[in-house]
Amino acid sequence: MIKIVNLHKFFDHKHILKNINLEIEEGEVVALIGPSGSGKSTLIRCINYLEEPTSGEIYIMGRNIGNLGKKIDEVRKAIGMVFQHFHLFPHKTVLENITLAPYLTKKQSKEEAEKKAIKLLETMDLLDKKDAYPTSLSGGQKQRIAIARALAMDPEIMLFDEATSALDPEMVGEVLNVMKDLAKTGMTMVVVTHEIAFAKQVADRVIFMADGEIVEENVATEFFENPQNPRTKEFLSRVLEY
Amino acid sequence: MNLVRLFVEYKDYYITGIKITLLLSLLSLIIGTSLGSLLSLFKLSKLKILRLISTFYIELVRGTPIMVQIALVYFGSYVIMGVNMDAFLAALIAVSLNSAAYVAEIIRSGIQSVDKGQWEASRSLGLTNGQTMRYIILPQAVKNILPALGNEFVTLIKETSVASTIGVAELMYTSKIVQSTSYQPFNPLIIVAVTYFIFTFTLSQLIGLLERRLAHND
Numbered sequence: 001m002i003k004i005v006n007l008h009k010f011f012d013h014k015h016i017l018k019n020i021n022l023e024i025e026e027g028e029v030v031a032l033i034g035p036s037g038s039g040k041s042t043l044i045r046c047i048n049y050l051e052e053p054t055s056g057e058i059y060i061m062g063r064n065i066g067n068l069g070k071k072i073d074e075v076r077k078a079i080g081m082v083f084q085h086f087h088l089f090p091h092k093t094v095l096e097n098i099t100l101a102p103y104l105t106k107k108q109s110k111e112e113a114e115k116k117a118i119k120l121l122e123t124m125d126l127l128d129k130k131d132a133y134p135t136s137l138s139g140g141q142k143q144r145i146a147i148a149r150a151l152a153m154d155p156e157i158m159l160f161d162e163a164t165s166a167l168d169p170e171m172v173g174e175v176l177n178v179m180k181d182l183a184k185t186g187m188t189m190v191v192v193t194h195e196i197a198f199a200k201q202v203a204d205r206v207i208f209m210a211d212g213e214i215v216e217e218n219v220a221t222e223f224f225e226n227p228q229n230p231r232t233k234e235f236l237s238r239v240l241e242y
Numbered sequence: 243m244n245l246v247r248l249f250v251e252y253k254d255y256y257i258t259g260i261k262i263t264l265l266l267s268l269l270s271l272i273i274g275t276s277l278g279s280l281l282s283l284f285k286l287s288k289l290k291i292l293r294l295i296s297t298f299y300i301e302l303v304r305g306t307p308i309m310v311q312i313a314l315v316y317f318g319s320y321v322i323m324g325v326n327m328d329a330f331l332a333a334l335i336a337v338s339l340n341s342a343a344y345v346a347e348i349i350r351s352g353i354q355s356v357d358k359g360q361w362e363a364s365r366s367l368g369l370t371n372g373q374t375m376r377y378i379i380l381p382q383a384v385k386n387i388l389p390a391l392g393n394e395f396v397t398l399i400k401e402t403s404v405a406s407t408i409g410v411a412e413l414m415y416t417s418k419i420v421q422s423t424s425y426q427p428f429n430p431l432i433i434v435a436v437t438y439f440i441f442t443f444t445l446s447q448l449i450g451l452l453e454r455r456l457a458h459n460d
Contacts, residue, residue, distance in 0.1 A: 050362050070370070077368035087363035091381050100377060101367035146363075153367060 001026045001157060001188050002047060007056035009042055009212075016042050018212040020056070026156075029189045031203035031220070033196070035235060039212040040192045044159050047190065048079045061156065077105055080150030084162040086142040088134040088149070094121070095130040098149045106153070113152070120148040124178060140171030144178055151182075158182065160191040196239050200224055208232045248429050252420045259416030260437065266333060266402045266412060267441070271395055273338035278345025285350050296346060303343035309404050312336040316408045333405035333412075341398045348394060352387035353379055385456045392449030396442045403438070413437060 002024040009017035017039045024030050032040040045051040046058060049065055049072050058065050060075050068075065089097050098120065099113035108116075121127045124144045134142055143163060150158060160179065164172045176198050183189055183202050193199055199206050199220065206223040208216045208231075216229045227233045249256060284296035303311070316332035319325045356379050364374040384391075406415035417434040421427055 048366055050366060073365075073368045073370055076366055079366070081363075081366040083359060083363060085359055087357070087359035089360065089363070089378055091385065101364075101369060104373055104377065105368045149367070 001028070001061060002190070003057075003059040004043075004046075005057045005059075007043075007046065007058065008054045009039070009046065009051060010054045016212050017046070017053070020214060022207070022214065024188065024190065026188055027186045028205060029183045029187075029191065029203050031199035031206045032190065032192045032209060033194070033199060033206060033235075034209035034215075038209040040209045041161055043209070044161050044190055044192050047157075047159060048076050048081055050081075073105070077101075077153055078156045079159060080147075080153060080155035080157070081159045082143065082146050082150055082161065082163045084166050086134075086139075086146045086166075088142055088146055090134050093131050093133055094126070094137075094145050097134065097145060098152045101149070102152050116152055117148070120151055123181075124148055138171060139167045140174045143167065143171075143175045147175075147178055147182070155187075157188045157190070160189065160193070162192050162194065164193070164195060194239075196224075196236075208235065210235070245429055245432060248420070248424060248426065249433055252416075252424070255416045255420060256413075256433070256437075258411060259413040262330070262411055263399075263402055263413040264441070266330070266337065266405060266410070267399045269334055270337040270341055270402065271398055273334070274341030274398065275345050277338065277342035279349055281342055281346035282349035282353065285346060286353060300343045300346055303340055304347075308336065308340050308401050309407060311340055312404050312408055315339075329405070329408045329410045332408060333402070333410045337398065337402055337405070340401070341394065344394050344397075345391070348387050348390045349383065351390075352383035355386045356382045385453075388449060388453050388456070392446055392453075395449070396446055399441050399445065400438060 002022070004020055004022040007017055007020040008015070020043060032044065034040050042051055046053050047060070049058075053066065060079065063075065065072060065075050089100070092100065095114065095117055098117035099110065102108045102113040102116065103110060118127065118130065121130055124147070126141060126144060126148075129137060129141065129145070134145070137145065147163075163179070164175050167175060172195070176195065179189070179191070179198070180202050191199070191203065203220045205217060206220050207214055208223075208227075208229070210231050216223070216227065216232045218226075218228075223232075224236070227236055281296045281299065284292040285300070287293055312333060315336040316327060316329060319327040319332065360378050360382065361374060364378045365371075369377070402412060403414035405412050406418065409415070413434055417430045420430040420433075424430065
């Protein structure tokens with residue numbers, strides 16, 4: 001589904017990603033963890049080309065997305081992304097937020113897009129908010145709407161870039177539950193997260209990054225029970241301390 | 243009472259002046275805003291040459307008085323191109339070109355004031371650059387810049403008075419004629435000031451109305 005080969009990324013002279021090689025299968029849920037500044041957000045943003053790699057290749061469903069030019073939009077339609085700070089469109093209602101992209105890029109009729117949006121809002125238990133503007137929503141509600149907005153495009157892959165980091169603690173659960181349900185449907189997911197418990201429960205595979213490199217990766221149970229690399233051990237001991 | 247009598251007595255002059263001022267303002271506003279939008283896109287372009295062109299243009303226009311610009315267009319068209327340009331057309335060109343520079347800066351700042359995350363969210367959903375600009379960025383930018391834009395439009399209306407210096411028979415010019423024919427130096431100025439104020443006040447009220455209507459999602 002996703003294949004990354006010899007990926008490097010520089011910001012000016014800073015080497016952010018160092019020779020990343022990674023393959024993610026269809027239906028797999030992969031958690032990316034690691035300290036701040038380790039490059040995990042940059043990596044996930046390279047997958048839909050919000051960041052352009054300095055060198056290396058990224059294949060999405062067999063297509064090398066580095067030489068697509070404007071056709072990158074085609075690939076982006078198949079990849080949903082959820083951001084730390086939601087980035088809902090503040091001038092549009094909840095319903096418009098969800099229907100805009102399917103209507104514009106998939107040539108769906110307004111009715112068709114709305115029907116789908118209403119269904120998504122129902123599963124998120126947010127149907128009563130459909131005519132509200134984003135500013136009137138709580139963080140947890142905003143993030144669930146953002147997930148619904150991405151899902152309305154029927155993506156093959158979902159990327160979560162610290163989707164719960166900006167939320168009040170009592171709202172983290174409602175968003176994680178939506179993500180958990182989504183994982184059960186067989187969605188391919190790449191999740192940058194600080195929620196170790198979530199990674200433990202939901203992820204098939206866990207990747208630990210530090211200083212722009214993949215330090216260790218393993219199936220989730222094995223990763224947490226039996227970490228190999230000393231840096232992984234140190235990181236886990238620190239985040240699991242409390 | 244003297245003022246009203248004066249206005250009625252010269253109402254044909256005044257009405258012509260008002261018509262020309264309004265026409266000049268409206269056309270300059272449309273042309274200036276269109277051209278300004280284009281210049282703002284130049285300024286935000288990835289191409290260095292376009293950025294340079296718009297920066298050069300904006301700095302040049304902002305750094306010279308409009309009275310000089312208007313004269314340059316009017317007399318320059320004859321000296322450089324040998325065309326005897328109609329004074330109204332010269333004023334229209336000068337005021338539009340002048341306003342475009344200010345509008346360009348206002349729109350540029352408005353576009354840049356929209357959170358970068360909006361671009362990313364929109365692009366991640368597969369919208370093109372153009373669609374993102376049109377449906378996501380510009381509506382938010384316009385809302386942010388409405389007060390500044392309103393200010394610029396008010397300025398534009400007032401600055402059309404400079405057209406009187408090249409003989410366009412707009413409001414200010416009318417006022418000068420009434421001053422000399424009625425032998426009243428002061429009262430015609432009051433009339434012209436009040437008239438300009440009515441125009442600009444109406445416009446700023448309209449913009450304020452629009453602002454409040456767009457504020458529903460704050």
